[in-house]
Amino acid sequence: MPEPTETPQAAPGSGATPTRRGFLTWMSRGLLGLWGLGATGAIAAYLRAPENEGQLSERTVRVGPLDDLRLGEARLVRHGATPFFVIRTDAEHVVALSAVCTHVRCILGFDRERRALVCPCHDGRFDLAGNVLAGPPPRPLRSFEVALRAGDVYVKL
Amino acid sequence: MSTERAPRHGWVEWLEGRMRLTELFSFFTHFGLVYTPIDTTRPMREVIRLLGSQRIPRYDRWPHVLGPLMAVLFGLEVFTGLLLSYYYQPSSGDAFASARTIVRDLPFGWFLHQMHTWGSYALVAVVALRLLRLFWDGLWRAPREVLWCSAVAATWLALQADFTGRLLVWDTHSYWSVVRGLEVVFALPVAGPLLSFLLGGRVITDHLLIRFYILHIVVLPLLFAATMYATFATLRRVGLSAPEGRTVPTTTHREYLFSLVRFNLVLFAGLVTLAVLAPLPFFGIADPYTTPANVRPPWYMLSPWLISEKLPVPVWLTGSVLLAIAIAVLLMPLWARGKGIAEERRIRLAGTLLLAVWVALTVAGALVGRK
Amino acid sequence: MSGACGLGRGVTIAAFALLLVSGPALAQTGRAVTQGPVSKSAGTCGTCHPSERVQHEKSAHADEGVTCVSCHGGNDATLDKAAAHGAGYRGRITKSEEPKLCASCHSDESRMRPYDLPVDQWALYETSGHGKALAKGDTRVAVCSSCHGAHEIRAASDPASPTFVTNIPRTCGTCHGDAKLMGATPHKGMVYPEYMTSIHAQELLTRGNRQAPTCVNCHGVHGATPPAVGDVGKVCAHCHTAERRYFASGPHGTKLAKAGLSECASCHSDHAIQAALPARLDTVCSVCHGADSNEAKLGRTMLTDYRGADKELERAAAIIAKADAVPVRTEDYQARLEEGRTLLREALPAAHSVNPALVKTFTSRAQSVGHEIQAEIQHKLDDLRWRKIGLLLFWFYVVLTLLVLRRFREQGAREI
Numbered sequence: 027m028p029e030p031t032e033t034p035q036a037a038p039g040s041g042a043t044p045t046r047r048g049f050l051t052w053m054s055r056g057l058l059g060l061w062g063l064g065a066t067g068a069i070a071a072y073l074r075a076p077e078n079e080g081q082l083s084e085r086t087v088r089v090g091p092l093d094d095l096r097l098g099e100a101r102l103v104r105h106g107a108t109p110f111f112v113i114r115t116d117a118e119h120v121v122a123l124s125a126v127c128t129h130v131r132c133i134l135g136f137d138r139e140r141r142a143l144v145c146p147c148h149d150g151r152f153d154l155a156g157n158v159l160a161g162p163p164p165r166p167l168r169s170f171e172v173a174l175r176a177g178d179v180y181v182k183l
Numbered sequence: 184m185s186t187e188r189a190p191r192h193g194w195v196e197w198l199e200g201r202m203r204l205t206e207l208f209s210f211f212t213h214f215g216l217v218y219t220p221i222d223t224t225r226p227m228r229e230v231i232r233l234l235g236s237q238r239i240p241r242y243d244r245w246p247h248v249l250g251p252l253m254a255v256l257f258g259l260e261v262f263t264g265l266l267l268s269y270y271y272q273p274s275s276g277d278a279f280a281s282a283r284t285i286v287r288d289l290p291f292g293w294f295l296h297q298m299h300t301w302g303s304y305a306l307v308a309v310v311a312l313r314l315l316r317l318f319w320d321g322l323w324r325a326p327r328e329v330l331w332c333s334a335v336a337a338t339w340l341a342l343q344a345d346f347t348g349r350l351l352v353w354d355t356h357s358y359w360s361v362v363r364g365l366e367v368v369f370a371l372p373v374a375g376p377l378l379s380f381l382l383g384g385r386v387i388t389d390h391l392l393i394r395f396y397i398l399h400i401v402v403l404p405l406l407f408a409a410t411m412y413a414t415f416a417t418l419r420r421v422g423l424s425a426p427e428g429r430t431v432p433t434t435t436h437r438e439y440l441f442s443l444v445r446f447n448l449v450l451f452a453g454l455v456t457l458a459v460l461a462p463l464p465f466f467g468i469a470d471p472y473t474t475p476a477n478v479r480p481p482w483y484m485l486s487p488w489l490i491s492e493k494l495p496v497p498v499w500l501t502g503s504v505l506l507a508i509a510i511a512v513l514l515m516p517l518w519a520r521g522k523g524i525a526e527e528r529r530i531r532l533a534g535t536l537l538l539a540v541w542v543a544l545t546v547a548g549a550l551v552g553r554k
Numbered sequence: 555m556s557g558a559c560g561l562g563r564g565v566t567i568a569a570f571a572l573l574l575v576s577g578p579a580l581a582q583t584g585r586a587v588t589q590g591p592v593s594k595s596a597g598t599c600g601t602c603h604p605s606e607r608v609q610h611e612k613s614a615h616a617d618e619g620v621t622c623v624s625c626h627g628g629n630d631a632t633l634d635k636a637a638a639h640g641a642g643y644r645g646r647i648t649k650s651e652e653p654k655l656c657a658s659c660h661s662d663e664s665r666m667r668p669y670d671l672p673v674d675q676w677a678l679y680e681t682s683g684h685g686k687a688l689a690k691g692d693t694r695v696a697v698c699s700s701c702h703g704a705h706e707i708r709a710a711s712d713p714a715s716p717t718f719v720t721n722i723p724r725t726c727g728t729c730h731g732d733a734k735l736m737g738a739t740p741h742k743g744m745v746y747p748e749y750m751t752s753i754h755a756q757e758l759l760t761r762g763n764r765q766a767p768t769c770v771n772c773h774g775v776h777g778a779t780p781p782a783v784g785d786v787g788k789v790c791a792h793c794h795t796a797e798r799r800y801f802a803s804g805p806h807g808t809k810l811a812k813a814g815l816s817e818c819a820s821c822h823s824d825h826a827i828q829a830a831l832p833a834r835l836d837t838v839c840s841v842c843h844g845a846d847s848n849e850a851k852l853g854r855t856m857l858t859d860y861r862g863a864d865k866e867l868e869r870a871a872a873i874i875a876k877a878d879a880v881p882v883r884t885e886d887y888q889a890r891l892e893e894g895r896t897l898l899r900e901a902l903p904a905a906h907s908v909n910p911a912l913v914k915t916f917t918s919r920a921q922s923v924g925h926e927i928q929a930e931i932q933h934k935l936d937d938l939r940w941r942k943i944g945l946l947l948f949w950f951y952v953v954l955t956l957l958v959l960r961r962f963r964e965q966g967a968r969e970i
Contacts, residue, residue: 054958061955071290072266107888132896147899149795162765162793287881441963445956452952459945465881 089179095120100136100143108183110170111136111143113154122170122181123156129163143167199226214408215254215415217436218242218423240423240431243442246320247423247431249313253337254411255447256306259454260344261404263299271351273396275389278353279468286465297458303345305454310334310341318534321527328516329417333410335513340407342483347399349481350392358469362387363480367487370499371506387471485548486541492551508537595621597630599638609705614712625655650688652697653679678777694735701725720759722768723749730769741825748826767793786824787817794818796903804907832860835905849908856905856913863901863917866924867894873931882934887927894923 087105089112095101100113102125109125111134123143125134132147142159143152150161156169171182198204204227212221218239221230242250270289272281285292314334317323323331346364349357369375369385383390423431434442480488487501511518519530595616600607603622610616615624623630627642639645647655657676659665666673679685684695701717708715716725723746729735731746749755749769757766772789773780781789791798801807801817810817821838822830839853870891874884901916 050961054961057954057958060951068291068294069266072292072295073269076288104886104889104893107885107892109889109892126892130899131892132899133893146896147796147903148793164763164765283881287883437966438963441959445959448952448955448959452949455948456945459941462880464879467878 086173087181087183089181092120092174092177092179095179098138098141100138102133102136103181105183109133110181110183112172112179112181115154120172120174120179121154122172123152123154124168124170127163128158128165128167129161195227205230213415214411215251218415218418220419234436237436238433239436239439241434241439241442242423242431243439243446244432246316248446249309249316250414251443252309252446252450253306253313255450256302256309257404257407257411259302259451260299260306263295263302264400266295267299268400273351273393275353275387275392278351278392282352282354283465293462294458297462298454300463301454301457303341303348305450307338307341307345310338314338315538319531321530323516323519325516326421327417329413330421331516332513333413333417335509337407337410337414339509340403340410344399344403344407345483346481347395347403350387350395351399353392353469354466355469355475356466358387358471359475359478360481363478363488364484367480367484367491367498367502370497371502372499374506375499375502479548479551482545482549486544489544489548489551597621597623598633599623599626599628599630601633602635602638606705609703613703613705613707614709615707620659649693649695649697650691652699653685653688656698675776678774681779682774682777683779696729700729719764719768722770723755723758726769745825748823752825752827753829754827765793783814783816784811786819790818794903796900797906800904800907800912804909806906806908830902832857832864832902835860852908852910855910856908859910859914859917860898860901860905863898863921863924866921866928867891867898868924870894870924870927870931873928873935877931877935880935880938882931882938884931887931890923890927894920894927897923 087103089101089103092114095112095114097114097116100111103110103112111123111125112120113123113136114120125143126132127134127145127147127150129145129148129150132145134143134145134152136142137144137151140151141154143154145151145161145163148162150163151159152163152167153159156167158164158166173180173182195204203223205221205223205225208227208230209221209223212218217234219234219237221234225233240247242248267285270281270285270292272278282296286296287293314337317327317331317334346361350361365385365387369379371378379385381394383394479485484505487498487505490496490501491498596603596607596610599622600610606622610622621630622628623642625644625647627644629638629640632638653676660671661673661676663673680689684697687695688697703716708717710717710719712718713720715721727746727749731743733743736743754766754768757763758768770778771792787798787801798817807817810820816824821834821841822828835853835857839847839850843849870887874887874891877884877887897916898920901913901920904913904916907913
């Protein structure tokens, strides 16, 4: 029984059967469609706004939950070119001080007993307000604003 | 094969019953999508069918290809610029950080930034090349004065977009080159004070930055689009030019469209290659209080700057001379009259010499201090 | 207006004339002086002694009621020389008298309390080299006025004062840099020029670092005495605490003390102290131990370790700069680089222990920090290579697309 299908026009030089031609056309269209898909994907990835609040401007750093810091404990946050100490002075208060000594830029250490920041290079000492207690440092330490939001400690550089 | 088809009742017809679709279509053709004039009183499908059967002059070949190339690059800049503007913040405190976030942290941000920058260099090259070719072929004469003026205006606007866009990144290199460039601009006799008033002062402040931003993303693109409109409006009237003795070859719209897609693809691939293999570097944040060594204005301002540096010629004078030359070039159809081969040759020679001098000064300006 | 007014006028004129003449006439006692304004602090003394008056008026004493007569006695309310130099006049104060005279106020706690000034200067001075020599009758030494000035005495916080921190070397150097005056001393006046070549002088005077030591920081102010040989280390350790700590833990401490050599000055010199560059580790050991000795080799080992770590950190800094230009996020690495540099900075004080293993604990840690930074950043930069691979795939895709387009074009052309 002759089937009312599309009579394959044997176009000169095509050399493909109807099903293969249809498949190739579909493939070709798919290939072209990939351009659109790829572009959409790339643009979508770009436009997806970053989740972290502090990521766009690295000025506000999320240090972590307040409960992770013990009373009287200091933590060194190695943030970029401005590492800083976060010290929990009492239940409610946290101070953030630069960890870079103002003398020759050595990284300070924390003396828990004396509640002071001590420099290993020339024994410069700073109190928890950043003031110089002893030694060669010429200037007090920079302190940073600390905000407590939803139980997390944020430091504004 | 019959061209008569059964009347359709699709969504196009539904829309056609409510608004003139062809008018909407013609809006895009005014900016060069379709070169030939179309009858906006006819329904959409009919117009498209008519276009399909028409033959049009080829302008996917040299030298006419420069026009569509310019339009495509402009479209690329608008698109990439739009995406970039989603994250860019135009204040002196945030500009660099936001630019760095785009380039460093966001997925494909580096790609958009490189495409935008390389695309802008390509746009400036194309626009300048188009201007040179129009000059060489004498296409500034009547009746193509409007074509010439819009080509000159397009070149100016492209350079100004480069200048304003440069500052937005707020890195050392670009900040200080804009400072130098503004020295030349603000030193101009009449235009200087006027521009400094419009730009918000003589010093780079937040006001100046945001005005540069507005210029770069709104004003200059609109003006550029206006020059494209003018170009096509005049082409529809005076027709595409052909070298003497020959006619412009013609082709079908369909062929032309394929050709267009093909060279766009190649252009895009070229820009992507540049973006990946030769990414333009990212310098450190600008410090308004520290001038780096060897600061010079952008390349298009190197010629007046070089003369002022090396000779005791005041900057306002060299700047004014450059501005006067630019205005003279714009108004060339008005003063450069005269016909005949000799006249043409003389004009070509004069133009080439002037260009050679300008190029030499620019190259010298780029090399000064590099040793 | 008759004869009575005319007489009145004549009398007035005559009176004026008399007054005009009498002024100079009254002053004509002894020698002719012009009467200047009477100074608040110098009184009439200033009329004959104008330069001292000017100096005194600039001093801190001028507004505190310390007048010429407070120190010199006499009478400052008269222009008559005999009266002015009359009862109680002490005249020029001799050097031996000076300390006691100044101390008559400056050692009085109740008087100095409101100014919050110390009162131990004289007591300290008597223990000093100057004070002891003066007690023996040698007046070539410094007394109060030698450093503070006699009349223009300013506070030490006043930059114009000879006792202001940056002026101290020059003040001490006035005597201690004079070869003739110092002929009897072992250093023969070389201490001042030597100090001026030192890194301490450079820090103080060129870079304005007020923390840098001057003569008084090591020798004392009023109790100025050169530290004993065994005490030199203690003096240097005011600031260089780490160096002394490490030195004490090494073999040099007791050996130098036994040999009667000073701890720090033996290698670094006492006044002409130069910046302690790591390269000295190569040369300084040979001075005592000989160039081919084991000790010198030890020094060279420490130097090699130090240089190795320094180079790694330099390379890390360079790759950070390279990554910044791409840009790639590098801030975390910058903090670690500072930590590495801190470690390396402790290696040089640790070298004073002449224990290479100890020095190595610092240098090897610094080196590994530098190495880590380089490796991690290089990894990030290598990730960028993926972009190039993507580019190849992209080109391949572009070629495919061009072929497909051509196919569509031909197909379309055939169908038309």
